[in-house]
Amino acid sequence: MFMKRPLAIxxxxxxxxxxxxxSGQETIKVGNTMPYxxxxxxxxxxxxxxxxxxxxxxxxxGIKGRKIEFLSYxxxxxxxRTVEQARRxxxxxxxxxxxxxxxxxxxxxxxxxxxxxxxxxxxIGSTGNAWNDPKNFPWTVGWQPNAHIEGKVYGSFLAxxxxxxxxxxxxxxxxxxxxxxAGIEEGLGDKVSNIVSRATYEATDPTIDNQIINLHKxxxxxxxxxxxxxxxxxxxxxxxxxxxxxxxIVPTAAASASQVMxxxxxxxxxxxxxxxxxxxPTDPRWKDEKGMVDFRAFMAKYAPQANAKxxxxxxxxxxxxxxxxxxxxxxxxxxxxxVMKVATNLQGxxxxxxxxxxxxxxxxxxxxxxxxxxxxxFEGETWAAFDPAKQ
Amino acid sequence: xxxxxxxxLSGIASGTIYACLALAVVMIYQAIHHLNxxxxxxxxxxxxxxxxxxxxxxxxxxxxxxxxxxSFGLGWFLQMVVMRPFQxxxxxxxxxxxxxxxxxxxxxxxxxxxxxIKTFPSPFGFGPLVExxxxxxxxxxxxxxxxxxxxxxxxxxxxxxxxxxxxxxxxNPVSSGLVGVNVMAITALGWGxxxxxxxxxxxxxxxxxxLEPNMxxxxxxxxxxxxxxxGLTSPGGAVLGGFIVGIVESLVSTYVPVIxxxxxxxxxxxxxxxxxxxxxxxLFGRRDIQRV
Numbered sequence: 001m002f003m004k005r006p007l008a009i010x011x012x013x014x015x016x017x018x019x020x021x022x023s024g025q026e027t028i029k030v031g032n033t034m035p036y037x038x039x040x041x042x043x044x045x046x047x048x049x050x051x052x053x054x055x056x057x058x059x060x061x062g063i064k065g066r067k068i069e070f071l072s073y074x075x076x077x078x079x080x081r082t083v084e085q086a087r088r089x090x091x092x093x094x095x096x097x098x099x100x101x102x103x104x105x106x107x108x109x110x111x112x113x114x115x116x117x118x119x120x121x122x123x124i125g126s127t128g129n130a131w132n133d134p135k136n137f138p139w140t141v142g143w144q145p146n147a148h149i150e151g152k153v154y155g156s157f158l159a160x161x162x163x164x165x166x167x168x169x170x171x172x173x174x175x176x177x178x179x180x181x182a183g184i185e186e187g188l189g190d191k192v193s194n195i196v197s198r199a200t201y202e203a204t205d206p207t208i209d210n211q212i213i214n215l216h217k218x219x220x221x222x223x224x225x226x227x228x229x230x231x232x233x234x235x236x237x238x239x240x241x242x243x244x245x246x247x248x249i250v251p252t253a254a255a256s257a258s259q260v261m262x263x264x265x266x267x268x269x270x271x272x273x274x275x276x277x278x279x280x281p282t283d284p285r286w287k288d289e290k291g292m293v294d295f296r297a298f299m300a301k302y303a304p305q306a307n308a309k310x311x312x313x314x315x316x317x318x319x320x321x322x323x324x325x326x327x328x329x330x331x332x333x334x335x336x337x338x339v340m341k342v343a344t345n346l347q348g349x350x351x352x353x354x355x356x357x358x359x360x361x362x363x364x365x366x367x368x369x370x371x372x373x374x375x376x377x378f379e380g381e382t383w384a385a386f387d388p389a390k391q
Numbered sequence: 392x393x394x395x396x397x398x399x400l401s402g403i404a405s406g407t408i409y410a411c412l413a414l415a416v417v418m419i420y421q422a423i424h425h426l427n428x429x430x431x432x433x434x435x436x437x438x439x440x441x442x443x444x445x446x447x448x449x450x451x452x453x454x455x456x457x458x459x460x461x462s463f464g465l466g467w468f469l470q471m472v473v474m475r476p477f478q479x480x481x482x483x484x485x486x487x488x489x490x491x492x493x494x495x496x497x498x499x500x501x502x503x504x505x506x507x508i509k510t511f512p513s514p515f516g517f518g519p520l521v522e523x524x525x526x527x528x529x530x531x532x533x534x535x536x537x538x539x540x541x542x543x544x545x546x547x548x549x550x551x552x553x554x555x556x557x558x559x560x561x562x563n564p565v566s567s568g569l570v571g572v573n574v575m576a577i578t579a580l581g582w583g584x585x586x587x588x589x590x591x592x593x594x595x596x597x598x599x600x601x602l603e604p605n606m607x608x609x610x611x612x613x614x615x616x617x618x619x620x621x622g623l624t625s626p627g628g629a630v631l632g633g634f635i636v637g638i639v640e641s642l643v644s645t646y647v648p649v650i651x652x653x654x655x656x657x658x659x660x661x662x663x664x665x666x667x668x669x670x671x672x673x674l675f676g677r678r679d680i681q682r683v
Contacts, residue, residue: 037498039605041506204609204656206408207600210401210641217394230508233601241517241527263510263601307507 027069028062028327028334030054031089031098033082033106039203040077042229042259043102045306046125047072049316050100050323052303057324064331068324071095075102079109086110090119097122097339099323100143100316104128104176115139120339122326123319123369127253129179132368134344139336141343141367143319144252144277147179153275153373154180154249155187158194158222161388162247165221166196170211170235173200177226180251184224196220201231212238222247229254233264240268248272252373257282257382258309266381273386275373278314279353282382291352318351322360322369325349343367398641400526405613406637407533408599411592412607412614413621413629414540415585420623421548422581423474424561425485426615429492431607433469433586436496437462438593438602439504442511451514455594459587466586470579478575501604511597533595537630540588544626557581609656613637616659620666622676631675636662 034047054070062068071093073085082103089095097120101107104126111130114121115137123143124131127150131142158167169184171177177200185192197218199211208231215223216239223246225235232254239246248271254260255274279286286292295317299308306313327334329342344367349360360369377386412431419427441458445451473492477485515532548554559567560577568574593607600606613636621632636659644655666673 036506037501037604039608041501041604042508044506202656206610206613207405209404210398210644213397213401214645217397230601230603233508237517241519259507263508305505307505310507 027067029069029071029093029095030323030327031086031093031095031101032070032072033075033085033089033098033101033110034072035077035102035106036074038075038077040103040228043125043312045310045312046100046102046316046319048306049299049303049313050320052306053298053317053320053324056298056302057320063324063327066331068327075106077103077106079103079105082106083109083113086114090114090117095119096334096336097323099123100125100319102126104179105174107131108175111137111140118336120336120343122339122343123322125315125319127179127251128175129182132366134365134367139340141362141369143322143369144315145370145373146368147176147251148183148186149371150251150275150373151180151183151185152187153183153375154224154273155184155189157187157273157375157388158247158249159188159191162222163191163194165194165247166219167194167222167224168215168218168220168246169195169198169224169226170208170215171198171200171226172228172231173202176228176253180224180226194222201227203228205231208234209238212242216242216244220246222249224249225254226251227254229256229260233260236261236264236268236272240265250274252276255383256311257378258307259312261378269378272378274376274378274383276376276383277355277358277370277373278311278318279355280311280376280383281309281314283384284382285385295353314353318353321351322349325360398645399638402638402641403634404526404530404637405641406617406634407530407537408596408610408633409613409617409636410537410630410633411533411595412589412610413617413633414537414544414626415589415592416611416614416618417621417623417626417629418544418588419581419585420618422557422561422578422585425482425489426623427492427585428486428489428611429496430585430589431611431614432493432496432500433462433465434589434593434596435602435604435607436500437465437586437590438511438597438606439500441590441594442504442509442597442602445512451512455591458590458594462586462590463583466582466584467579469586470582471575474578474582475575478578497604504604506604509602511594511602513598517598529595529598536591536595540591541626541630548626553577553580612656613640613659616663619663619673622673624677625673625675628673628675632673 032047034044035041036044051070051072054068058067071089075082075085098114099122102125107124107126108130118139121140127144127147129146129148131140197215199215201208201211212235225232227235232250239248250272252274257280261269296308326339326343330338344362344364346360346362346369355374358370362369375386375388376383415430419430437458440461441454444454477488513529515528517527517529520526520528520531556572557577560572560574564574617633617636618629620635621628640655640658643658
């Protein structure tokens with residue numbers, strides 16, 4: 001009880017000072033949770049850039065004259081706090097929708113709640129497999145190709161081009177790491193017995209050297225490294241220290257040239273393979289292309305403190321663009337129902353930083369907006385297109 | 392056998408990391424008789440200061456010296472300004488302040504320098520010390536530097552009057568004050584030394600695990616375990632304790648299949664509990680005797 005009264009007073013005071021906000025008609029409130037602190041904080045670049053992009057939209061007149069108010073709260077990369085913050089966004093801030101909420105276990109934690117409250121839960125930052133289930137969760141629309149699709153890309157690549165190599169897997173011991181496994185096995189098909197060893201680590205471990213040493217001893221020729229950026233960087237360096245010449249695959253979520261490969265050492269990262277759906281800002285192929293030039297100009301003006309070379313910035317930029325697109329299309333009737341109608345009927349929506357050939361495309365019974373990935377390989381200082389057949 | 396050997400070496404390698412910070416934990420325990428939860432975050436803060444100076448182009452050894460001095464000053468300042476009002480407060484209040492400092496420094500570091508991971512250079516290089524041994528030059532240097540700090544600490548407590556005064560000030564502040572020891576200055580000195588040692592450990596750990604604001608989060612737990620296993624009053628014991636924790640963790644997670652890598656952190660915590668149950672002062676610690 002004693003908690004409620006100050007809140008009520010604050011609300012009344014706020015209503016007197018800001019009558020416009022209290023009536024809820026002036027701004028469009030978009031809610032978001034992000035690990036600004038805690039072990040996943042490297043990802044918070046996404047939230048900062050989303051915020052910057054909505055600033056840009058507002059500077060250019062907003063959505064039919066209405067400004068976007070982007071409320072992005074810190075969950076410390078801890079699912080219980082994601083729940084707390086999602087409640088705050090929905091019950092107290094009364095956001096129209098959630099966009100780009102980050103993390104697999106974190107979105108799982110709020111999945112049922114936001115669907116129960118019928119709040120659009122769009123373009124979430126997760127490779128999890130649970131986001132394309134419109135029958136049970138009609139208010140959730142995912143973003144990148146899920147881990148199952150990504151795992152399958154790696155599995156079939158290995159089955160076809162490295163059919164005789166033993167495979168070692170390093171994975172983070174949570175839903176993020178596990179979500180790739182079924183896809184990898186499906187892609188490998190009858191070569192699934194090539195997997196000789198699987199080592200796990202906890203997100204709280206200081207190092208993973210011990211796991212890499214153990215995997216090295218199995219004599220595997222392929223390492224599938226299902227880790228998050230800091231550990232990916234550690235693993236790349238340890239593999240080089242051990243002089244282990246291995247076909248090294250890292251997930252797209254940990255494939256940032258500036259955040260992972262540079263810290264781990266460019267020379268140690270040569271030949272690492274990943275699958276991508278976005279253009280990497282360090283890739284010379286896109287250097288003079290309009291989408292990338294616009295992106296760099298935007299970053300310099302609106303997010304000078306964020307890293308313009310990081311793929312996380314590209315993710316935040318693209319997520320915010322997708323959200324803006326949905327708001328613009330739904331602008332005449334900004335209800336939650338109408339937002340969902342737009343967000344589940346995306347037809348060939350072009351985003352400037354999606355790889356050529358990819359666009360946002362979904363329908364009400366298959367809501368995943370991005371459905372394929374392209375293999376890329378680290379060469380020199382950047383990711384380069386890679387055609388496994390021409391090796 | 393070779394595999395076993397490499398597991399022990401990998402344990403020693405992580406043990407070195409824990410041992411470095413365990414030294415700082417013991418130092419602060421010697422000065423205030425509490426565990427300082429903010430120890431790791433202070434070390435991270437110092438490491439970021441060093442990173443900033445290195446970015447500005449200062450040579451490594453100058454930076455090391457400057458950061459040790461700055462961290463000493465920071466520790467001194469914290470005791471004199473933040474901790475001083477709590478000197479007669481109950482232990483719980485102190486612990487709350489430590490936790491507050493922990494959060495403040497963790498967030499401050501993230502706020503100032505961002506959360507992306509940064510490379511931190513090592514003047515010793517990462518090549519193997521001896522071919523095929525599995526210990527890098529940097530790790531060997533970490534051990535050597537820990538040994539040097541250890542020797543300095545041992546000599547400080549054993550041979551200097553200030554060291555003796557510090558031991559007196561913590562075990563009996565009132566009497567020490569009466570015989571002319573400036574308890575406040577001595578405690579501040581302890582904070583300063585602990586922060587300085589923490590800074591060195593941060594500079595040594597960062598090249599291995601990469602620099603980011605949460606770098607010391609779990610290392611601190613292992614360092615606590617190391618310090619408790621070895622004995623909170625014994626710098627040498629703490630270093631050895633750090634190695635024991637590292638080796639036990641590596642061997643148990645490899646050879647006990649039920650445990651595996653999932654239960655590595657609980658191993659450290661179990662060690663703390665077991666040692667406290669059977670040998671409360673740690674393997675090498677001095678038993679606290681209180682006159683009643």
